[in-house]
Amino acid sequence: MKNNKNQNIRRFISLAVLIVFGISFISAFSISAPYMENKELKMSPGEIKDLEFVLQNGGATEEINVKVTILDGSDIIRLIDGNDIYPVTPGEKVSVNMKITMPEDAKTSQNYSVKIGFKEVTSEGGSNFGFGTEIEQNFNAVIIGKENKINSKLILYLAIGIVLILLIIVLIIATKKKKSKK
Amino acid sequence: MEKKGAIIIVLICMILVILAINFNVMDILKKTITGQASTTQTVSLNISVSSGNPFVYFITPVSAVTLTDAPNPTYLTINFSANDSDGAANLNNVTAAVNLTKATEALRMNSSCTVKDFSGNYANYSCNVTLWWFDGDGDWTIYANISDLNSNIAVNNTKTVTLNTLTGFVMSPSALTFGSLTPGTYNQTPTNYLLLNNTGNVDISSGNVQINATDLRGETTSSQALYAGNFSASPYTGGNIECNITASATQMVNKTFTGVANTILAAGNYTINDGTAQERVYLCLREIGGELSQQYYSTQNLGSWTVKIV
Numbered sequence: 159m160k161n162n163k164n165q166n167i168r169r170f171i172s173l174a175v176l177i178v179f180g181i182s183f184i185s186a187f188s189i190s191a192p193y194m195e196n197k198e199l200k201m202s203p204g205e206i207k208d209l210e211f212v213l214q215n216g217g218a219t220e221e222i223n224v225k226v227t228i229l230d231g232s233d234i235i236r237l238i239d240g241n242d243i244y245p246v247t248p249g250e251k252v253s254v255n256m257k258i259t260m261p262e263d264a265k266t267s268q269n270y271s272v273k274i275g276f277k278e279v280t281s282e283g284g285s286n287f288g289f290g291t292e293i294e295q296n297f298n299a300v301i302i303g304k305e306n307k308i309n310s311k312l313i314l315y316l317a318i319g320i321v322l323i324l325l326i327i328v329l330i331i332a333t334k335k336k337k338s339k340k
Numbered sequence: 341m342e343k344k345g346a347i348i349i350v351l352i353c354m355i356l357v358i359l360a361i362n363f364n365v366m367d368i369l370k371k372t373i374t375g376q377a378s379t380t381q382t383v384s385l386n387i388s389v390s391s392g393n394p395f396v397y398f399i400t401p402v403s404a405v406t407l408t409d410a411p412n413p414t415y416l417t418i419n420f421s422a423n424d425s426d427g428a429a430n431l432n433n434v435t436a437a438v439n440l441t442k443a444t445e446a447l448r449m450n451s452s453c454t455v456k457d458f459s460g461n462y463a464n465y466s467c468n469v470t471l472w473w474f475d476g477d478g479d480w481t482i483y484a485n486i487s488d489l490n491s492n493i494a495v496n497n498t499k500t501v502t503l504n505t506l507t508g509f510v511m512s513p514s515a516l517t518f519g520s521l522t523p524g525t526y527n528q529t530p531t532n533y534l535l536l537n538n539t540g541n542v543d544i545s546s547g548n549v550q551i552n553a554t555d556l557r558g559e560t561t562s563s564q565a566l567y568a569g570n571f572s573a574s575p576y577t578g579g580n581i582e583c584n585i586t587a588s589a590t591q592m593v594n595k596t597f598t599g600v601a602n603t604i605l606a607a608g609n610y611t612i613n614d615g616t617a618q619e620r621v622y623l624c625l626r627e628i629g630g631e632l633s634q635q636y637y638s639t640q641n642l643g644s645w646t647v648k649i650v
Contacts, residue, residue: 188508190506193477290647
């Protein structure tokens with residue numbers, strides 16, 4: 159009798175767990191980000207840049223909601239769309255706009271780590287074993303000195319100018335030496 | 341005295357130049373020197389006239405491309421202009437083509453560009469190049485080329501187009517099924533596995549497929565749970581290796597993203613379905629506590645599990 163009871167309990171737990179796990183889920187979305195070599199965004203102190211990320215949901219059949227969270231670097235980057243949840247319909251491209259601002263006192267070669275989480279919003283209610291998906295985008299905002307931004311043409315012209323001035327000085331000295339020999 | 345001499349020479353030269361310009365001396369010389377002989381002679385001549393080479397002189401700048409995510413292609417239009425001193429009619433339109441190249445990437449090309457318009461020596465071409473979600477991010481070189489009817493080839497590869505980064509994945513199947521779960525048992529594995537397809541152009545390296553697991557609390561008695569720490573994950577299976585956390589399996593941690601060791605999700609064409617750009621993640625419930633009572637266990641209490649790529 160006791161043995162029978164144990165078997166019944168075991169069967170119930172087996173059934174319950176089977177139901178818990180037997181919930182459908184297919185999850186798909188993607189994020190496009192501006193190309194950054196070595197995942198580095200080069201900026202000058204005080205510089206402001208707009209960044210556009212693009213959400214897509216091509217592999218799915220239903221609209222999903224994606225929540226955007228700045229996980230790291232919220233002191234320099236912020237969302238400017240006024241809402242952090244974006245509905246994404248299959249086949250559509252949805253823009254997520256951010257603004258990144260470098261502090262005026264940022265020092266050359268200083269790095270700011272930026273991490274942005276894009277998480278599919280899943281319903282939490284009901285008896286299920288819910289699965290969600292998330293994509294994290296990481297990059298470093300690297301400070302470059304303002305001297306690096308000097309136009310390379312300007313450097314060339316300066317070099318030519320210096321060479322010409324040196325030539326004139328050499329010619330003057332040579333002429334003076336000739337005269338003094340005479 | 342020497343100085344005066346030099347000044348005089350310079351002045352004379354300047355006067356000569358001014359005179360030469362004013363009196364079109366070059367034109368007079370051209371007209372006068374004709375090569376015409378003063379007496380008549382019969383001469384055999386072989387004259388070969390080489391046509392002017394074509395020239396691709398302009399490629400319309402292309403702004404950075406956001407690839408369409410899998411499984412759809414991205415169509416990129418590239419326009420270029422060519423000229424031929426023998427006239428646009430001498431350009432062999434069927435040879436107009438555009439290639440996109442990048443080291444380690446497959447060639448993307450359109451060898452059937454269309455003529456948009458032409459006039460005099462000039463013609464404009466429009467080419468559609470098909471790109472795919474797994475085409476690498478960064479700068480691709482544009483090769484615009486065309487031949488003339490004399491098989492002279494013109495190539496312009498001075499421009500590039502940037503493909504933006506695309507990060508994405510699809511997770512399936514539609515259900516995870518455990519055959520039988522009884523309290524006080526160990527190493528229970530579902531009959532299927534999580535299949536992850538890389539739908540972007542970014543390689544996901546080992547440890548960057550992460551799972552945030554939560555305890556599956558009892559819906560009636562929430563103090564009882566299938567604990568997250570009792571689950572493990574692995575890209576390997578067979579002999580319950582996905583349950584062996586002292587070997588290669590990764591133990592889950594409650595409410596913490598944990599990288600599944602050895603799980604690599606390289607970019608590629610997953611639709612081939614041969615393992616390219618695909619990774620399997622096998623889950624294991626390593627222990628079902630003997631204290632568990634008959635009730636439903638779910639993520640209702642502590643929230644969903646999340647699979648993340650970094």
